[in-house]
Amino acid sequence: MPRDLALAVLNRADSSQGFQERYLETSFEENPGLSERDRAFIVHLVQGVLRWQIRLDWIVKQAVRFPFKNIEPPTLNILRIALYQIFFMDRVPESAAVNEAVKQAKGACNKHVAGFVNGILRHICREKDRVSFPDPDRERVLYLSVSYSYPLWLVEKWISELGPDAAERLLDAGNRIPNTVIRGNTLKTDRQGLLERLNEEGVTGTTSLYSPEGVTLEGLKGPVNRLTAFKEGLFQVQGEAAQIGSYLLSPRPGDSVLDVCAGLGGKSTHLAAIMEDKGFILALDKTRSRLISLLQSSIRLGTGSVKPVVADARGPLTTFLKHPFDKILLDGPCSGLGVISKNPDIKLTKRVGDIKRLARLQTTILNQAVHLLKREGKMLYLTCTISKDENEGVVEGFLEANGEMALENLKSTIPEWGLDLIDDSGFFRTLPHIHGMEGFFGALFTKI
Secondary structure (H helix, E strand, O other), X not given: OHHXXXXXXXXXXXXXXXXXXXXXXXXXXXXXXXXXXXXXXXXXXXXXXXXXXXXXXXXXXXXXXXXXXXXXXXXXXXXXXXXXXXXXXXXXXXXXXXXXXHHHHHHHOOHHXXXXXXXHXXXXXXXXXXXXXXXXXXXXXXXHHHHHOOOHHHHHHHHHHHOHHHHHHHHXXXXXXXXXXXXXXXXXXXXXXXXXXXXXXXXXXXXXXOOOOEEEEEOOOOXXXXXXXXXXXXXXXXXXXXXXXXXXXXXXOOOEEEEOOOOOOHHHHHHHHHOOOOOEEEEEEOOHHHHHHHHHHHHHHOOOOEXXXXXXXXXXXXXXXXXXXXXXXXXXXXXXXXXXXOOOOHHHXXXXXXXXXXXXXXXXXXXHHHHHEEEEEEEEEEEOOOOOOOOHHHHHHHHHHOOXXXXXXXXXXXXXXXXXXXXXXXXXXXXXXXXXXXXXXXXXXXXX
């Protein structure tokens, strides 16, 4: 059954980022009797196939004697699930992976397809140590694309922006299964108190390298929201780079803050905690369901200063917002290339054309938000991507179009513990292969 549910999730794949998380959640809701072990196995299979799909497909292409495109998607997903187990899961015997795949083919397809699946997988098992990959010297980009399972356009982009050695280290870092990182809620506890509470529930936590509230969880079994400490609002799941991002805006108690693209509210509630829940945070998002989740989190965490409002930040915000804000946070829609380890589907859903499209969208939102910033107010532009077009490119275009805005060097505002994360241009920048956390970028503007 776990393999069947994993197959069902993969068969529903679409082009939207994070589709596997939504479909996994739906699958678990529809099958409440699943054990924690089965749930973990399903997640492992789905994310593993997405993480390594390009490499798995290359292996299939070497084994078939007809055009790869002729393989029906459901059949191909059966092969991918089996091959992921064969090549990446030592605890699953090859025979078990093959037999379960044949059963799936018989159930979902027909005897002819089941025979094809059986034959291909057994052939690959026999030739497992002799699979042919691109030559690393003569076809370097293709070799990196297949070996690390990334689209060619992204490998080429990162080589051109970072250099070949750094690009390869980044590709490798993006394939590591990330640990769960949480942010302690300082409105209710301190980090030491949180660590003690987690330990009482059988979960070991280690302190993050930079964020003063960050904790990396170890030995967690089952979903994090089952923990009593979570239900009591002692912490929020949030990556370390995202936690640091809130500090870049330097919010103070009593400030009025606009979070333009609030999403699920991780940063909104963090800003509220930094401000001791004194002040006003307006959390905008165009998706009502996200704001409902934000409101639920805010109630759990005790951040009453956060007020969610449904609005599309691409439109003229001044039509309904009449008072300017002290601080504005824009963590805009981006390609997410810095969070591939957490969301491996990004490798498959993003296209080269998305980069410039998203950069234009981010610029549009910045140009709308700037009208709501007070004189001498500060606006933080934050992304979770590793893309110059969406980062430095957007900053440059925004400054050219808005003469009253000045770029600040974040070294003058970030706490001392974060100085290593500010580059020579004054930008906040984290890279998975260097800092061991998700890839983020931040730029701070002041209205002069």
